Amino acid sequence: MYGRYTQELGVYAKEEAARLRESGQRRSVTERSRALDLLEYDKGRCAKCRICTVRCQKFLISRVGEDWIFLILLGLLMALVSWVVDFCIAICLQAQKWMYGGLDSNVFLQYLAWVTYPVVLITFSAGFTQILAPQAVGSGIPEMKTILRGVVLKEYLTFKTFVAKVIGLTCALGSGMPLGKEGPFVHIASLCAALLSKFMSLFGGIYENESRNIEMLAAACAVGVGCCFAAPIGGVLFSIEVTSTFFAVRNYWRGFFAATFSAFIFRVLAVWNRDEETITALFKTRFRLDFPFDLQELPAFAVIGIASGFGGALFVYLNRLIVQFIRKQKAINRFLMKKRLLYPALVTLLVSTLTFPPGFGQFMAGKLTQKESLVTLLDNRTWAKQGIAEEFDYIGHSQAWKHPQVNVFVTLVLFIVMKFWMSALATTIPVPCGAFMPVFVIGAAFGRLVGESMAAWFPDGINTDGTIYPIVPGGYAVVGAAALSGAVTHTVSTAVIVFELTGQISHILPVMIAVILANAVAQSLQPSLYDSIIRIKKLPYLPELGWGHHEKYNIRVEDIMVRDVRYITLNCCYRDLHNVLLTGHLKTLALVESAESMILLGSIERAQLQSLLSQQLGRPRRLEYIRERAAAEKKRLSVVSNTGSEDGSQRTSQEVRFQISTEESSFSPTRPTPQKPLKPALKRPSVVERPTEIPTSPHDNSGIALKNLFCASPDTEGMEEPPANLKSLLGDDGDVEDDMTIREIAEWEENQLDEQVNFNNCKIDPAPFQLVERTSLHKTHTIFSLLGLDHAYVTSIGRLIGVVSLKELRKAIEGSVTVKGVKVRPPLASFRDSGTSSSENEVTELHKLWDRHKSMSLPREHTPSESDEKSQ
C-alpha cells in the first residue's frame, strides 16, 4: 500500500508539472500566432507601424512585471498620500486655531470651540473606522510584524481598510491630539502595496507569487516610514527593526529604492507647493558644525539615555495598564462597549480641556501643535539665558514656552509630565494612530530640559581651551528625542531618523550612545510598545531572544516539545479522522506510516481532512447512495412486475441519468484516479444547507454534517456566498427525493465511517519541517523565525516523537527570558482585536455547536458567521 501510494503521488506531481509547463508553452505559442494573425490582417496599411505598436505593447507589459516599476509606483503613491494627509491635517489644525483666535472675546466660547473641534473629529474618526473597517484601528505595525512572519490576518490588507485608515488618520491627527502618523503609515504603505499588487496582477502573472508579495510588503513598510518623515535610510532601518526578525539583504535595495523615491517625491511636492525653497530636512536644525559638543558633555548625554530608557519602559507599561484597567472594570467596559464612541470622546475632552491655552495649557505650551512644539524644542538658541540677556526675545512659536510668572524649566517639566500620560492615554483610543511622534516630542522636551539645565549650569560652556563654546540645548533635544523613541520602540535606528529629520549628523556619537543606553535599559524592563500591543491583541508572535541570556543555549527541544502528538496513519479509517479532528485543534496533522513504526511521511492540513470527511459523508454521496438503492429497488421491482407506464419510467430514468452526469462533473467520485489539485474543491460549501433538514438526531455520527457546516464556514467568510452555479446545482439535487429516515442516515454514516481513508485526493506536505530532539532552544528559535514556522515535528531517525509549536517555544523563551511583570495575558477579549480569530476560539465554538446539537435544539443556518459578525 505504502509504496504504491508514494509512487503514485510522485508520478502525479510530475504529470501535473509537465501539464502546467506545456500549457504555459502553448499559451505563449498562441499569443505569438495571434500577433502574427494581427499582422497579416492589417498587412495592407502601415504594417510596420502595427508591428511597432504590438512590440511596444508587449515590451511594456513584460516590463510591468519588473520590481522597480512596482516600487516607483508604490513610492509615488505613498508620497502623494503622505503629502495630501499632511496638507489636510495642516488645514484642520489651522481651522481650529482660526476658530480659537476668532472667539477671543469670550473665554467660554473659546473653550467650547477648542474642545468641541477635536471631540467631533476624534469621534468621527472612531465611528468611521468602526463602521468601515475596524482593522484600521491602531498603529498597524504589530499587525504588519505578524503578517511578515507569514501569518494571514483577514481583512487587514483590503481597500476598505485603506480608506478607513487614511480618512480616520487624517481626522485623528487633525484634532491636535498627541498622536502620530508613523505606525499607520507603515500599514497604509502595506495596504498600498497589496492593492497595487492585486492591480498589477492584471498585467502579469508574477504578482501572484506569495514570497514576492511578502518581500514587497517589507519594502512597503520602509516606504511608509520613509515618506512619513522624508527619512529613507532611517525608514528602511526602522521598518526592518520593527517588523522583521530575519532580514534578506537582497530585499534591502527594494526598501532603499522605494523609500528614497518616495521621500524625494514627498519633499519635491513641498517645493512645488512653495513651502520650501529646495529639498531639505523636515525639521531642519542649524547647530554649529565646528564644535558640536564637548567631550565632557557626554555624561549628560548618557544620563539622558538612561533616563529615557526608564521613561520608555514606563510609557509602555502605562499604555498597557490603561488598556487593562478599562478591560477589567467590567462596569466601565460594558458601558463603553455599548457606546463605542464615548470613550474616545471622553479622552479627547479631558486632554483638550487640559491643554486649553488660557487655562492650564498656558503652563505647558498648550497652544502649540505637535509639529510646532518640535520645531521650537530643536531650536538652536538657549532659552534659559542667565546673566547676560534675561529678556531674551522668544520670537515666533518659541514665546509659547515663556510665561510671565513661571520659569521655563517649570513649563518644560509640566509639558513632559502632562504629555507623557496624555500620549499614553490617547494612543489607546480606537482610531488609526501611532505613538512614535508623541514620544519623540516628549523625548525632545526632556532633552531640552537637560540641555537648558546644563546651559544654566555652565553659562560659558565647559571647554577650557580659550574659545567659548556655549552649550547647545537643541542638541540635547535631538539626543532626547532619539533616545526616548528608541526606548519605546526598542530600535536603534531612531538615531538615523533623527539625523534625517534634522538634516544634521554632527551629534552622531551622543545620539548613538544615548539610544543604545536607552535600549539597554528599556529592553531589560519591558517589551517594546509594538510587542506589548501584539500580546494585548493576542496576535501569534515569537518573542525575541534579548540581550545575551545564555541559559537558552542549554534548553533542548526535547524539554519543551509536546510528546502527545495527534497523528493519522496511512491506513486509518474515516472514524479515526473524525475523532482526531474533534479532539485536537492543530492546524496541521502529522501523517505517519503506522502507529507502530511512527515514521513521519508528511503533514496534512486540517481543512484537507475536513473536506475528505465531508466528501465521504456529504449529501451528494448520500444522494448517490439513494439513487443506487433506488436503481437496485427498481431493478428488483422490474423483475417482479414489468407492467408500468413506459414513458413515465423513461422520464424518471432520464432524470436520474441527468442527475448522475451533473454529479460527476462537479463532485469527484469516491475513489477516482488522481485529478486536479484540490484547492478549489475546498472552497465548496457543499453541505451548508443540510442541517435544516435533519433537525434532530440522537446518534453521534450524524452530527458530522453539522461539524462540516462549521468547518466550511471559515472558508466561506472570505467569499460572501456560495457561487450561483453551485447553488443551482444543489437546488437541482432536490429532484431526487431524500426519503431516508434519521435512523437510516445514521446507519449509512456509520458504514461510511468504517471505510478506509483514501488520501489520493488530499494535498500532503511531504517535507514538513523536522527537528532533532537535541536541537537547542536558541537554534529552534532561529529556525522558527527564519522560516516563519508555525510548528515543527521532532523526529528521531524518521520516527515522530513530538511536536513543537510557537506556543511551546514562546512559553520556553518567556520562562527563561522574562524577568518581571511582562507576562501580560489579559483574560478579557479586547474590543480592539477583531478580525483575528484564534484557533482556540474555533474549538470552543465547535464544541458549543456540538452540545447544542446534542440537546436537540434547532441549529440555525450560518450560526458561526453570525457570531463572528457580532464579535466585530
Add this chain to the structure above:
Amino acid sequence: MYGRYTQELGVYAKEEAARLRESGQRRSVTERSRALDLLEYDKGRCAKCRICTVRCQKFLISRVGEDWIFLILLGLLMALVSWVVDFCIAICLQAQKWMYGGLDSNVFLQYLAWVTYPVVLITFSAGFTQILAPQAVGSGIPEMKTILRGVVLKEYLTFKTFVAKVIGLTCALGSGMPLGKEGPFVHIASLCAALLSKFMSLFGGIYENESRNIEMLAAACAVGVGCCFAAPIGGVLFSIEVTSTFFAVRNYWRGFFAATFSAFIFRVLAVWNRDEETITALFKTRFRLDFPFDLQELPAFAVIGIASGFGGALFVYLNRLIVQFIRKQKAINRFLMKKRLLYPALVTLLVSTLTFPPGFGQFMAGKLTQKESLVTLLDNRTWAKQGIAEEFDYIGHSQAWKHPQVNVFVTLVLFIVMKFWMSALATTIPVPCGAFMPVFVIGAAFGRLVGESMAAWFPDGINTDGTIYPIVPGGYAVVGAAALSGAVTHTVSTAVIVFELTGQISHILPVMIAVILANAVAQSLQPSLYDSIIRIKKLPYLPELGWGHHEKYNIRVEDIMVRDVRYITLNCCYRDLHNVLLTGHLKTLALVESAESMILLGSIERAQLQSLLSQQLGRPRRLEYIRERAAAEKKRLSVVSNTGSEDGSQRTSQEVRFQISTEESSFSPTRPTPQKPLKPALKRPSVVERPTEIPTSPHDNSGIALKNLFCASPDTEGMEEPPANLKSLLGDDGDVEDDMTIREIAEWEENQLDEQVNFNNCKIDPAPFQLVERTSLHKTHTIFSLLGLDHAYVTSIGRLIGVVSLKELRKAIEGSVTVKGVKVRPPLASFRDSGTSSSENEVTELHKLWDRHKSMSLPREHTPSESDEKSQ
C-alpha cells in the same frame, strides 16, 4: 532491524543528554561546596571579607559571559588597533615626505627616495605576509562572507594571521600606494573577535557555542568598518550588506553597540592626542545648510550615479582582468611564482614613478596622500572660478591641484584616469589591502570634476528666485564618492558612510539617488568586487538573486537536482561503503531504508563512514584478529602438547591481556553498546603509519588502508601530529608480531568487507534538510542562504529522489542571471588562494594516490599534507 535500531538511537541520545546535564549540575554543586570549604577554612579571620571576595569573583566571572562585555572589549581593542595603525601610517607617510623634501637639491636623488621607499615597504609587507600567514593577503571581506555562510576556512582566524595582517597592512598603506584599510579591518576585527572569544572561553563555557561565535563575527565585521571610518551606522550597514545574505535583527544591536563604542574610542583617542578639539567627523565638510543644492541640479547627480555605475563595473572587470592576465601568461606566472616579491615591487615601482611629483605627478596632484586628496576634493570652495577671481588662492594642500600651465579640469581628468588603473592594479598585489578607499577617492574626484564643470557652466548658480546660491562642487564630490564606492561594492550603505565621514547629511537625497542608480547599473553588468574575488579564489559561495529576474520563480528544484544520488542502505556491507566512498565526493551521504523503498532516514558525514571503514579494516582490529588466531592456535597447541616453559607462556599471555585492555580503552569494540559521541574518535589518525608496512599489494581491497591514510590527513592538518599517548599506544602494538603475509591481509580484508555495517557508533543526522521537487528556485535559494546549507535532499513523501547542492544551485542561478562576461572560472590556481582546499582537489588527489598504489610504486608517508604545503 530498523525499528530496533531507531529506538536504540533515541534512547542513546536521551541517556546522553541526561548524563551531560547531570555532570553539569554536579560541577556547579562542587563549585559551590568548594566555595563553602574556602569559607570554613578561613573562618577565623575576616570571614565576611572572604565571602565578599568570593561573591565578587563569582559575579565577575559570571558577567564575563555577557555579550556586552565581550563587545566592549572588542570595540576597545579595535579602536586601539585602528588608531595605532593610522598613527604608524601617518609617520611612514611623513617620513617619505621628509625624505623627498630634504633631497630637493637633486631630482634624481629625490626620485630614488620617492620610489625606493614604497618599493621597500611593499616588498617587506608582501614577504612578511607570505612567510607568516599567506591567508592575510588581500581584503578579507570575501573570506568573511564565506565564513559567515558557515564554511570553515582553515587558518583564517589565527593569531599569526592577525599579526601578519596588522603589520602587513601598516607597511602597505605606509607606502602611499592607492590601497585601502577598510576590507582588511573587517578581517582584523573578525580575527580579534575570534581570538578574544578563545581567550574568554577560559572564563566561561558560553564562548564555545558555535552559533554565538558566528553572531559575534558578524558584529566584529561591523566594528571593523566602524572603527576604520568612525562610522558606526554605516559600518553596521556596510558589513551587513557585504557579508550577509540573511541578517538576524536580534544581532543588530550587537553591531551597533560595538561599532559605536569603537568609533567613540577611536575619535576620543584623536582628541586626547590633541589632533582634534572635540569629537567630529573624519573628513568634516562645511557646506551651507540652508540651500545645499537646487532641484535642477538633480540631473547632474543622476548622471554622476549612472556614470559611476559603469565606472564601478569597469573597475571590477579591470581588476579581474589583471589577475587573469597574470595567471594566464604562463611564462610571467612561472617567473613571478619563483620570485614572489618581484610582482609587488614592479607594480609599486611603476605606480610611484608615475606619481613622482616633479615628473608626471605634477599633472595629477601626485604629491598628495590619499587622505589629503580626499580632504581637498571635499573642500567647499570652488576651484574653477571663471570670471570674477581667476587667481583663486589655493591654500594648503589644494595648491597641488593647481598647475601653472594646465587647467584644473585636465588635472582632475588625469587624476581620475591614472588612479583608476593604478588602484585596480595595486589591489592585485599580494599584501593585505582593500580597494574601498582608493575607489572612494576616485569617485570623489569624478564628482568634483562634474561639480566644477557645473560651477563653470552656471557661475551664479541655477536658482532664479533672487538669491544667488552658487554651486558647491564639494557636494558633487561627496555624491561621486558614495556612488562609485557603492557601485564597486554593490552596496547602498556607502551613502551612510559618506554622511558619517563628512559629518553632513544635507545632500542625502542626491547621494541616495546617485548610489541607487550606480548600483542598478553596476549590478546588471558585473558582480561586486568581493563576489568577483570570491569567484577568482574559488571560495564556496552562492550568488545573489539580483534585481528582479522573475524567471527564477518558474524554475523548480526537479529541473536542477541531481537524480543520481549516492546513498547507503541500512543493511549494506562494508564493501558498499567502500565503493560509495571511492566514487563520490560529496561531504555527506544519504542513508535510506533500502534500495527499493528509498525512504530517507538521515545523512552521514563522509568522515564518519571513513572512520567506520578504518575501524573495520584498521591495524588494531587486525592485531586483535592475529591475537585471537594466536590464542586459538595456542589452545590447539596446548591441547596437542602441554609441555612448554611455563613462565614464558605466562609472560606472553599477560602481554596479550594488557594489549587487549589497552585496545578496549582506546578503540571501541566492533559491536558494542552505544558509547561516547564519536567526534573525538574522528580525529584519531590511527592508521596513518600503516602504508609503510605494506608497500605493495596487487589486490584491490588492501588499498583501503591507503585511502584511510588519505582520509585521515585532512583532519590531522589541523593538529600538527597525532597525540603522544596515541603514538605510544600504536608503538606498544608493535609487541604483537604482525606476521600476516600480504595475501593473508588481503584475504582478511576481503572477509571484513563482506560484513554488514554496524551504524550504532556512527553519528547520523536524522533530519537532513529536505525539499519537495516542486520547490521553486527562488525559495530554494532563500532556504539555502537562510540556513547556510551545503546541500539538500529532494524527497517525495519520504522517498529520496534527488539531491541539490550549492553547485547545482549556483549553476542554475548563473544560467538565469548572468548576462555577459561574468562566468569567470580561471583554469589556473591562484598564488593567492592558499589555505582553502576544494573538495574536487581532494578527489583527484585520492585517485592519484590510488593509481600510484596500483602501479606498485612506494607510497610516501604524509603525501597529501606535503603537497598541501607546497601549494601554499
